[in-house]
Structure formats: C-alpha cells, structure tokens
Amino acid sequence: MRLSDLPTPCLVLDRRILARNLANMAYATGRHGVRLRPHMKTAKSIDVARMALSLNGPEGAADSGGITVSTLAEAEYFAGHGLVDMIYAVGITPQKLDQVAKLNASGAGLSIITDDLDVAAAIATHPAPARTLIEIDTGEHRGGLSPEDDALLAIAGQLGGHLAGVITHAGHSYGARSMQDLARIAEDERRGAVRAAQRLREAGFAAPIVSVGSSPTALAGSNFDGVTEIRAGVYMFGDLFQAEIGTHGIADIAVSVLTSVIGHRPAQRRLLVDAGAIALSKDRSTQATGNDQGFGLLADMAGRAAFGRTVVVTAYQEHGVVELDPKMPLFMPPIGTRFRILPNHTCLTAAAHDRYFVIDDDSETVTAIWPRTGGW
Amino acid sequence: MRLSDLPTPCLVLDRRILARNLANMAYATGRHGVRLRPHMKTAKSIDVARMALSLNGPEGAADSGGITVSTLAEAEYFAGHGLVDMIYAVGITPQKLDQVAKLNASGAGLSIITDDLDVAAAIATHPAPARTLIEIDTGEHRGGLSPEDDALLAIAGQLGGHLAGVITHAGHSYGARSMQDLARIAEDERRGAVRAAQRLREAGFAAPIVSVGSSPTALAGSNFDGVTEIRAGVYMFGDLFQAEIGTHGIADIAVSVLTSVIGHRPAQRRLLVDAGAIALSKDRSTQATGNDQGFGLLADMAGRAAFGRTVVVTAYQEHGVVELDPKMPLFMPPIGTRFRILPNHTCLTAAAHDRYFVIDDDSETVTAIWPRTGGW
Numbered sequence: 001m002r003l004s005d006l007p008t009p010c011l012v013l014d015r016r017i018l019a020r021n022l023a024n025m026a027y028a029t030g031r032h033g034v035r036l037r038p039h040m041k042t043a044k045s046i047d048v049a050r051m052a053l054s055l056n057g058p059e060g061a062a063d064s065g066g067i068t069v070s071t072l073a074e075a076e077y078f079a080g081h082g083l084v085d086m087i088y089a090v091g092i093t094p095q096k097l098d099q100v101a102k103l104n105a106s107g108a109g110l111s112i113i114t115d116d117l118d119v120a121a122a123i124a125t126h127p128a129p130a131r132t133l134i135e136i137d138t139g140e141h142r143g144g145l146s147p148e149d150d151a152l153l154a155i156a157g158q159l160g161g162h163l164a165g166v167i168t169h170a171g172h173s174y175g176a177r178s179m180q181d182l183a184r185i186a187e188d189e190r191r192g193a194v195r196a197a198q199r200l201r202e203a204g205f206a207a208p209i210v211s212v213g214s215s216p217t218a219l220a221g222s223n224f225d226g227v228t229e230i231r232a233g234v235y236m237f238g239d240l241f242q243a244e245i246g247t248h249g250i251a252d253i254a255v256s257v258l259t260s261v262i263g264h265r266p267a268q269r270r271l272l273v274d275a276g277a278i279a280l281s282k283d284r285s286t287q288a289t290g291n292d293q294g295f296g297l298l299a300d301m302a303g304r305a306a307f308g309r310t311v312v313v314t315a316y317q318e319h320g321v322v323e324l325d326p327k328m329p330l331f332m333p334p335i336g337t338r339f340r341i342l343p344n345h346t347c348l349t350a351a352a353h354d355r356y357f358v359i360d361d362d363s364e365t366v367t368a369i370w371p372r373t374g375g376w
Numbered sequence: 377m378r379l380s381d382l383p384t385p386c387l388v389l390d391r392r393i394l395a396r397n398l399a400n401m402a403y404a405t406g407r408h409g410v411r412l413r414p415h416m417k418t419a420k421s422i423d424v425a426r427m428a429l430s431l432n433g434p435e436g437a438a439d440s441g442g443i444t445v446s447t448l449a450e451a452e453y454f455a456g457h458g459l460v461d462m463i464y465a466v467g468i469t470p471q472k473l474d475q476v477a478k479l480n481a482s483g484a485g486l487s488i489i490t491d492d493l494d495v496a497a498a499i500a501t502h503p504a505p506a507r508t509l510i511e512i513d514t515g516e517h518r519g520g521l522s523p524e525d526d527a528l529l530a531i532a533g534q535l536g537g538h539l540a541g542v543i544t545h546a547g548h549s550y551g552a553r554s555m556q557d558l559a560r561i562a563e564d565e566r567r568g569a570v571r572a573a574q575r576l577r578e579a580g581f582a583a584p585i586v587s588v589g590s591s592p593t594a595l596a597g598s599n600f601d602g603v604t605e606i607r608a609g610v611y612m613f614g615d616l617f618q619a620e621i622g623t624h625g626i627a628d629i630a631v632s633v634l635t636s637v638i639g640h641r642p643a644q645r646r647l648l649v650d651a652g653a654i655a656l657s658k659d660r661s662t663q664a665t666g667n668d669q670g671f672g673l674l675a676d677m678a679g680r681a682a683f684g685r686t687v688v689v690t691a692y693q694e695h696g697v698v699e700l701d702p703k704m705p706l707f708m709p710p711i712g713t714r715f716r717i718l719p720n721h722t723c724l725t726a727a728a729h730d731r732y733f734v735i736d737d738d739s740e741t742v743t744a745i746w747p748r749t750g751g752w
Contacts, residue, residue, distance in 0.1 A: 007448070007475070007752055041693055070694045072383070090650065090694050091638035093712035099383070115639065116711045142695060143639045143648055171692070262467035263491065263519045272519055274466065278727045279752070282658040316547070317417055317723050318446045318466050319518060335492050336469040347693050351654045352727065354751055375730055376383055376655070 003301060003364040004338060006357055008260040009279035011349075012340060013356035013370070014303060017254035018051065018236060024248075025218065025235045026055040032224040037087065037211065039233030041070035042347045045356065046081040047370040048236060053083075068231045072099050077373040079108035087111045087211065089167065089231065091135060091143050094122035101128035113167050115145045120158035131164040133209060134200075138192030139185065140171040147196040156205045165209025166200070168193045169231070173216040177289070179246055186221030189213075194226035216247045239346040240293045241285035250297075250305050255350060256340035257296065258357070259320065264332045270313075271322040271332065275341055277315040281348035296341040296349075298322055301364055303340055312341060379677060379740040380714060382733055384636040385655035387725075388716060389732035389746070390679060393630035394427065394612060400624075401594065401611045402431040408600040413463065413587065415609030417446035418723045421732065422457040423746040424612060429459075444607045448475050453749040455484035463487045463587065465543065465607065467511060467519050470498035477504035489543050491521045496534035507540040509585060510576075514568030515561065516547040523572040532581045541585025542576070544569045545607070549592040553665070555622055562597030565589075570602035592623050615722040616669045617661035626673075626681050631726060632716035633672065634733070635696065640708045646689075647698040647708065651717055653691040657724035672717040672725075674698055677740055679716055688717060 003012065029036040038052040049067060066085045069075045075086055084107060092100070092112040103110050105128065114120055115135040123129050134155055137144035145152050156163050170189035176182045189212050200207040212224075213231035224230065237255040238248045257279050263272030277295070286293040294311035308325030315321075320341070324330065343349035351374060358368040379388065405412040414428040425443060442461045445451045451462055460483060468476070468488040479486050481504065490496055491511040499505050510531055513520035521528050532539050546565035552558045565588050576583040588600075589607035600606065613631040614624045633655050639648030653671070662669040670687035684701030691697075696717070700706065719725035727750060734744035 007472075008469075009752055091648065091711070093384075093636045093638055093650070095636065095712050096383075114711075119711050141641070141644070142692065142697065260469045260471065262469055265517070268517070272467065274469070277657075277659070277724055278750075281653075282660070282724060283653070284658070284660075316518065321518065335467070335490075335495050336471050348653055348658060352750075374654075374728075376385055 001366040003258055003357070003359065003366065006258060006366070008258050008338065009275040010258050011353035011356050012256050012258050013358045014254050015358050015360045017252060018048065021236055021238060021248065021252060021254060022052055022055050025232060028219050029230050034224045034227055035066065035229045037066045037068050037229045037231045038236070039068035039070070039089070039231050040074055040078065041068070042233040042350065043236055044074060044350070044372040044374060045370050046078065047368070049078060049083065052236060068233070071376050072096065072103070073376050074373060075103055075108055075110050079103055079106060084109040087113065087133065087167065089113060089169070091115065092119060094119060097122060097126045097130070100130045101126065104128065104130060111164055114155070115143055117151060117155055117158060120155045123162060124158050124160060129162045132159050132162050133165050133167040133211065134163070134196070136166050136168040136193055136196045138168045138170055138189045140169060142171060144168060147192045147199065152196060152199060153203050156200050156203065163205055163207060165207045165211065166193050166196045167211040170212070170214050170217045173214045174245065176216065176245055179220055182216045182220035183222060186217035187223060189217050190221065190224060190227055197226065215242065216245060219247050234346055237346040237350070240297055240342055240344050241289065244286055244289040244291055250342070253342050255346050256299060256303055256342050257349060258338060258340055261333055261335055261337045262319070263335070266330060266332050269324040269330060273320045273322055273339065274318065275320045276318040278317055278352050280312060280315055280320060280341060280343060281345065281352065282315060283345035283348045285345045293344060295320065296343050299340040299342050301338060301340060302362065305342060377742040379634055379733070379735065379742065382634060382742070384634050384714065385651040386634050387729035387732050388632050388634050389734050390630050391734050391736045391743070393628060394424065397612055397614060397624065397628060397630060398428050398431050401608060404595050405606045410600045410603055411442065411605045413442045413444050413605045413607045414612070415444035415446070415465070415607050416450055416454065417444070418609040418726065419612055420450060420726070420748040420750060421746050422454065423744070425454060425459065428612060444609070447752050448472065448479070449752050450749060451479055451484055451486050455479055455482060460485040463489065463509065463543065465489060465545070467491065468495060470495060473498060473502045473506070476506045477502065480504065480506055487540055490531070491519055493527060493531050493534060496531045500534050500536060500538060505538045508535050508538050509541050509543040509587060510539070510572070512542050512544040512569055512572045514544045514546055514565045516545060518547060520544060523568045523575065528572060528575060529579050532576050532579065539581055539583060541583045541587065542569050542572045543587040546588070546590050546593045549590045550621065552592065552621055555596055558592045558596035559598060562593035563599060565593050566597065566600060566603055573602065591618065592621060595623050610722055613722040613726070616673055616718055616720050617665070620662055620665040620667055626718070629718050631722050632675060632679055632718050633725060634714060634716055637709055637711055637713045638695070639711070642706060642708050645700040645706060649696040649698055649715065650694065651696045652694040654693060654728050656688060656691055656696060656717060656719060657721065657728065658691060659721035659724045661721045669720060671696065672719050675716045675718050677714060677716060678738065681718060
C-alpha cells in the first residue's frame, strides 16, 4: 500500500522522524541522568509508546513502563496493552476515584494528581486510595499550588501514606520565543517543584517523586538537580508551533495530514483540499508567533515544505482553502493531486484520526497501520 | 442513569430542543412546498436522522430517506442503517469514484458533486458512473462555477445521462448579521441555482434537481421558486454562533458538553474544568460576531446559560479555563461540580465525541445513548 492508495484525509506518521525525535529527547534527558516519563496524550498509540519506552531505560536499555496520560480512557487503553506505572496528569475529581480504583485493581499502577484539600480527603477516605502527587504551579497559573502555599502541607497531611510526591508543568514555556527564555522557564519549573518537595520532606513527608516537564523545558533545561522524572509528549511528533518556538525544525515534524485537491480558484490563487476543520483541527497556535501558518502548511508527498508560505487559510468542516505563497508561480494541480499538510498543533490534529499510516525510509510505501485511542 | 453519573467530559443532547428545532425547520421549508434534505454532517447519528426524516414528508408523513453527507464514511454508515438517496456534498475526486460505486452497488443511492471538466470525464468513463450534480457558486466563493460560466455546459456535456442537476451552498450566510442580510443571501442562492439549471435545460439537459441550502438561508428565505430541495444541518442542534446571527435563540441549543470542575483560581475569578480543546474544539466562530463567547458559554445542569458571560477563555488539550462574568459574585463551586458548556460551533464540538447522552423533559435523567459516526 502506498500513500497514493489511501483514502483522504488521513494521518501519516514518518517513523524515521519519530525515531530521531525520540532519540533526541532520550539524549537530552539522559545526559542529566533523569528518567523520562513520556506523555502519551499526543500519540495515544501503544506502538509509539513502545518505541518511546525502548529508548528510555539507563543507557538505552529497555524500560517496561512509566508513562503519562491525559484521560482515564488513555489509562485504560495503555493498561489493556500491558503498560503499568502511569500518572493521570489532569486534576482528579472525587467522582473519578472509583474508575481509578478499578484501573488500579486491574494492575494499571495509576497515580493521580490534586491541588485541593477536599479532594485529598476524598482520596484518603476512598476504599482503594490511589498514589497521589500534589500539583505545583511554577508559573503557568493553570492548576497547582504555589510551592510556598500553606495548603501544601495540609493536603500532604490529608493524603498521608498515599502521597507520592509533587508534579508541575511549565506550560507557559509555550509562550517563550527563544531558547534563553525556555532555559529560564525550565529552571523556574525545576526550582519550584524541588522547593515544594523540600518543604514536604522538612515536614516529615516522603515525597519521593519530583516530576516536571513540558517538551520545550525538557529540551532546554540545563539543570535538573532534585528532579526525579521529566514528562514530555509533543516532542515525539513536533508541529509548526514547536518549530516556531525553536524546539525543533520544520523537517522534524513526524505527523502530517494527507489530503487531495478537490477544487481550483486560480483567480484567488487558491486550491480547495479535502482536509478541513475536523481533519486539521481549528488550532491557530502559530497565529501568536509572528509567523502565522493558518491551519497548516502545505508539503509535498515526501513531507517537504516545498511551497514557501502556502498555507490553509480557511478551514470549513471538510474543506480546506489553501492559498499559494504570493512569491510562487501560479499552479493548479489536477483534482485528486495529493499533498501533505503539516499541523499547527499535533495533539489536536491527531485527535480527529483513529489510526496512523506509517511510512519509512523516505518512501511513500505504507509499512504499518497503527491504531490510536481517543475519547474519555 | 443521570447526568451526575456520567463520565466527564461527554456530549449531552436534549431531545425536546432537537424535536422543536426539527419541527421549526420542517415548517420553514414545508410552507414553501420544498423538500428538506437534512445534512447529517452535524449529527452523524442514525437516531437523529430518523427523527429528522420522520417530519420531512408531505404534511408530516414519514419519508424514508433523502439526506446529505459530508464524508464517504457517513455515507457508508447511513447506508448500513438502511438509508438511501444521499448527496455527498463535497467535491469528488477521481480516486474516490470506486468507493462511491461500491456504496451504490450496495444500494446507497449516492449522488456526487463536481465543478471540474476532467472530473466529469472521469465520472462518465467510470465503469459505474454515479448520478452527479454540478456545483454552483452563488456567492460563497468556496467551490462551484458561476451560473454563467461556459464550463457549466461543457461539464454537463461530459456527464451526459449522469447529470442529476445543480447544487449550491450559500455558506457566506454565516457572515450575515441580520435576518435582512440572510434573506438577501437566500435569494441570491436561489436565483443562482435556478439560473444554472435554466441554462442547462435550455441547452437540452434534464437537470431535475435544484438543491440549495444552509441553515440560515433555509430559515430566512421567503422565495424558493424553482428549487426542488433545501439542505441544512446545524439547525438540528444550533450553537452560539447560530444564535449570534439570529437563526435561533440560546435556549434552542440542543447539544452541550457536560464537564466537571477540576480546579480553582479565585484570585483570577477562574475555574478549571475537564472540557478542553478536544472536548469543545478550538472553534472561535463567535469571535467575529462582536459577542465573543470564547470556547463556549457556561450553563447549569438544566442547560440554562445562567451565569452571564461566563465563558471558557482558554482551552488546553484536556483543561478548560472558565472565567466568571465580572458582574457575577465570586463563586468557587467544589471540585467535581458539574456544568454544561454550550458550543460555539456544534459540528466541530460534536466531532470529538462518539455518542450522545440523551435527556428529555427538563430532567437530568439519561433516557438514551445514541452512537455517532466519524472519521473518513
């Protein structure tokens, strides 16, 4: 099977690029001697998880587990494929504890997170309490407690022996526009998490885990003293936004949407394609970067962004409007001609698709079809 | 089962509102004596299709078929549930003709659309040509030929006996901001389609079908002379954007995302919820209307938008940040408290979900679970 045989739109995964991105991250984290706990929210695939984990042990030895998940559906999927040792890295609610307990009864080894005293009490009084990390805010201001917050010790007191440590996510690294900014944010992330763990330990709590991470800070950080693990996800695939903030290059984007031309508008220098708002998502992350890539950047069948700034300027449900770079000669390839579109934000683009068509070795030959999970 | 028992996030469908919206559209189109061909791109559910079609015959009599679809996967799904007579209303490519033929061999009764001479030739020379409508542009400038375009007759000549008529979609009705604008666009849509059909007939082609429609023009049009069918989809569910352009009220939105509070930011007057960018989509349609509703408007468990302009201001993959209306008193409901979020653009929000949890009669009791299809 070749890319030219596939129904469009569909999701293409270049295994060579994936392997390179995994190796880069394994090197970046491994040189600090810190374990990587891959976040599977982007890939949602056991095949990708196995590749990521195979690079993840000490000096490249196999590591059987240790992932991050963004939904309980992901936890169930990966547990069903034999993975154990997961962190569900979204604040838990009391209503979800029964499902967590059920997953743990089946051997998932699922830890949860909270920043709330009432939730900590609900965890502690549940018939099957899960190991719990306290969420720390190190500058993103989304969830989590300040490292100096009095509530930190109160929550730890509620959790008692179920306290597993602290967790933070410097998601504000996505607002950085230079490696210097990223390095500074990475240090803030580290320092805040380590400080919270130190306060817990000084108060007599064990707090063995100090978990930090986002793809940009994992790559940019130079000091991980006191950190026990780094979480990152989008680094596996990359996207146009990550390329803009400098964590990788355009040629390092492993996932793209295969699409067919379905219409011509030569007077407007526009093509219609069959990848629209569902296939690409309506994410506009690059809009804020000064290099707006619309709803995605046109690439050729080899995945090369070979058409300048030729981007999807409008995304209807099943129609994408591609506008040719003004510096390019006019071209209107026949209806049915195929292209690949590089995504703004891989996590959201991939979410609409239920499988990857995997290619290798610069070829258009599909060498594997990998299912992905989704939903909640 | 009650809404309080469901895993969050999930999609809730209020059957009373759906029924009312269906009845309104059946009245709006029925008074013109024009058949409605519901567009299933929004609902993607056989249960919703059956409700829509039951109202769609002459004077309310049952009508066994006649739908519009936005993907071949939808066509396959609905054909598998016994529906026949469909239009796949996205420009076809030659590569997709084999799949169309396969669906038609199984009895789907699938018509296709094109505005391209080469594609018309591919259709005509296919071993099993599908009935084909020529796509006409009546002002949206997405796909389609001008009604006066010379290519119209050339394409008809290629299609020969496979020509079924003309089709247009006044999608620019979404840019209207008043019922007067909508009525004018509806008349442009009608006139353009009828003009194209007239030119075909004058040249000796049959062109029995004159298909027009978008939800706004279907509701706002006052003259459908010469039109044989109206297509509309989002009217079934409505959304915040449709409410802004005046096609219905906020209380007519049938679909919402059930969500749980997962975090508190009292100093910022913000709540974190577990409906993020996947569960809500990153659609920002209302941004252009002057009444920006962020990524969705907070409603209570009865679906009432009872919190002023309390909207989701930021959407991370699995986190939504809700900011309280500045005119409201501060409230920080406990973690796990449930709300419903009204969507900006129902077609895209629903796309992330694989089922509807159906409620009736102002109650929080779930009376049905309806699967929905997706993908390509």
